Amino acid sequence: MEISIDKHSANQALIKIKLNEADYQPKVDAKLKDYAKKANIKGFRPGKAPVSMVKNIYGTSVLVEEINSILGESLNNYLKEQTFKVLGEPLPVEKEDNSIDWKTQKEFDFDYKIGFVESIKVPLDKKFKATKYSIKVDNKLVEETIENLKSQSGKSTNPEVSEAGDHIYGDLTAAESGFTKTLSLDLSKITKKLAGKFIGISKDAVVEFDSKDVKKAQWKDAFDMSDEEVESAQGALTFTVKNINRTETAEMNQEFFDKVFGPGVVKSEEEFVAKVKETLQGNYDRESKVFTEEELKKALTESAKVELPEEFLKEWLIRANEGKVSAEDVEKEFPMYAKQLVWSLISNQLATENKIQAEHEDVIAKTKEMIREQFASSGLGSQMEDSMDMFVDNYLKGEEGQNYMNMLTSVQNDKVLAFVQETVDMKEKEISIDQFKELLEN
CATH class of the missing domain: 1.10.3120 (Trigger factor, domain 2)
Known part of the structure; x- marks a missing residue:
C-alpha cells in the first residue's frame, strides 16, 4: 500500500492511496471461505458449495467491502499521524462511471480531498x-422600568376621548395606492407633532396626515408595519378611529408588589x-x-x-x-x-x-x-x-x-x-x- 499527500494550498490537500493485490486479497479469501461454510446455495447442502462458486456469486461485493474497510482504516490512521488538524471529513474524489473493473483489476488508486489547519497559536500574556x-x-432606568411595570399591570379601559399615551385602534388607508391596514397605533412612539392630531378625538374620527410625518423607525415601532407595507403606505394617509385603548397605571401598593415579584417578597x-x-x-x-x-x-x-x-x-x-x-x-x-x-x-x-x-x-x-x-x-x-x-x-x-x-x-x-x-x-x-x-x- 502507498499513501501520499499533495498539499496544493495552505489548508487543502489531496490524499492518494494505492492498493495492490497483497493488501486486500488475503482478507477477501478469508471472507469468502467463511461465506462458503455458511452459504445456502441451491443444489448443495448448506456449507458444501465450492469456494469457486461462492466467489462467482459474492466475490465482487466482498472485494468492494474489504477495500472500503481497508481504505477507511488506513486513511484514519494516516491522518492521526499528521500534525495538522483535519476539518470535516475526507471527501472521496469521484471517478468516472465504470472506471474501476472489479472483475479483473488488481491495483486500485483512490484520491481524497481534505481540508485542514496547521497548528493554532494564540499569544496569551499581559500584552494581549x-x-x-x-x-x-442608574436611577433614570429604574424609574422608567417602574413606570413600564405600572403600565403593564394597570387596568385597561376604552375612554370616549383620546389622550397622550393612548393606543388608537383603527384603519390606516393610503389614498394613492389604496393600501389599507387595521392596526393599533401607539401614540407614545410617534412624534409629538403627529401625536397631537390623535389627541382629543373620539370613535369614528378620521385623522389626515402624510407619510413624511412618520419617521423611519416609527413605522415598525408605532404602526407595526413591514418594509413592504411601508412602501405601499406613501403619500396622503387617513386613519379612521374604531376604538381608543388606555391602560391606567397601577398604584404602588402591596397588590402591585405581589403581582410583580410574588406574594410577600417586598x-x-x-x-x-x-x-x-x-x-x-x-x-x-x-x-x-x-x-x-x-x-x-x-x-x-x-x-x-x-x-x-x-x-x-x-x-x-x-x-x-x-x-x-x-x-x-x-x-x-x-x-x-x-x-x-x-x-x-x-x-x-x-x-x-x-x-x-x-x-x-x-x-x-x-x-x-x-x-x-x-x-x-x-x-x-x-x-x-x-x-x-x-x-x-x-x-x-x-x-x-x-x-x-x-x-x-x-x-x-x-x-x-x-x-x-x-x-x-x-x-x-x-x-x-x-x-x-x-x-x-x-
Whole structure:
C-alpha cells in the first residue's frame, strides 16, 4: 500500500492511496471461505458449495467491502499521524462511471480531498489587551422600568376621548395606492407633532396626515408595519378611529408588589424600588458578561489568524447534508458557521495547552443553573427544586445524548474564557445602558 499527500494550498490537500493485490486479497479469501461454510446455495447442502462458486456469486461485493474497510482504516490512521488538524471529513474524489473493473483489476488508486489547519497559536500574556464591560443601572432606568411595570399591570379601559399615551385602534388607508391596514397605533412612539392630531378625538374620527410625518423607525415601532407595507403606505394617509385603548397605571401598593415579584417578597415602596434595581443590575450583569466574552472571542480569533479551507468546507457541508441544504443555503450560513468553527478550534487548542478540562460535575452544575433560570422566568423555581435531579437527567439524555455533549462544550468554553481573562490584561470599563446599546448596534 502507498499513501501520499499533495498539499496544493495552505489548508487543502489531496490524499492518494494505492492498493495492490497483497493488501486486500488475503482478507477477501478469508471472507469468502467463511461465506462458503455458511452459504445456502441451491443444489448443495448448506456449507458444501465450492469456494469457486461462492466467489462467482459474492466475490465482487466482498472485494468492494474489504477495500472500503481497508481504505477507511488506513486513511484514519494516516491522518492521526499528521500534525495538522483535519476539518470535516475526507471527501472521496469521484471517478468516472465504470472506471474501476472489479472483475479483473488488481491495483486500485483512490484520491481524497481534505481540508485542514496547521497548528493554532494564540499569544496569551499581559500584552494581549481586552475590555471587561460593566453596565451601570442608574436611577433614570429604574424609574422608567417602574413606570413600564405600572403600565403593564394597570387596568385597561376604552375612554370616549383620546389622550397622550393612548393606543388608537383603527384603519390606516393610503389614498394613492389604496393600501389599507387595521392596526393599533401607539401614540407614545410617534412624534409629538403627529401625536397631537390623535389627541382629543373620539370613535369614528378620521385623522389626515402624510407619510413624511412618520419617521423611519416609527413605522415598525408605532404602526407595526413591514418594509413592504411601508412602501405601499406613501403619500396622503387617513386613519379612521374604531376604538381608543388606555391602560391606567397601577398604584404602588402591596397588590402591585405581589403581582410583580410574588406574594410577600417586598413589603414597601422602598423595598420595591431596591428590588427592581437589583433585578435590573443582575440582568445587565449577565448581558455585559456575554458581551465581554463575545468581544474577547473576537479578539482571540483575530489574534490567532486561523485560515479556513472555505472551498473544501462548503463542498463538505453540501455533500454531508445531501438533499437537506443547497449551495445557496451554505453560502448564506457559512460566515456564521466559520465563526463558530474558528472559536471551537481556538477553545480546544487553549484547553489542550493549559490542561483545561470540563468535568461531569461541571456539566451537572451548569445544567441545574440553566433549568433554574427557565423555571424562575415562569415563576415555578421554588416548586421544582425537589425534582431538579430528574429534570437534569432527562435533559442531558435528550437528543440521543447530544445535549450532554453540547453542555460539555459550553462548560469547556466557560473555563477557557475564565482562564483567558485571568491571563491577559483586562481593563474594566463601566458604561451606561445607552452606551451599551450603541456598542451592540456597532
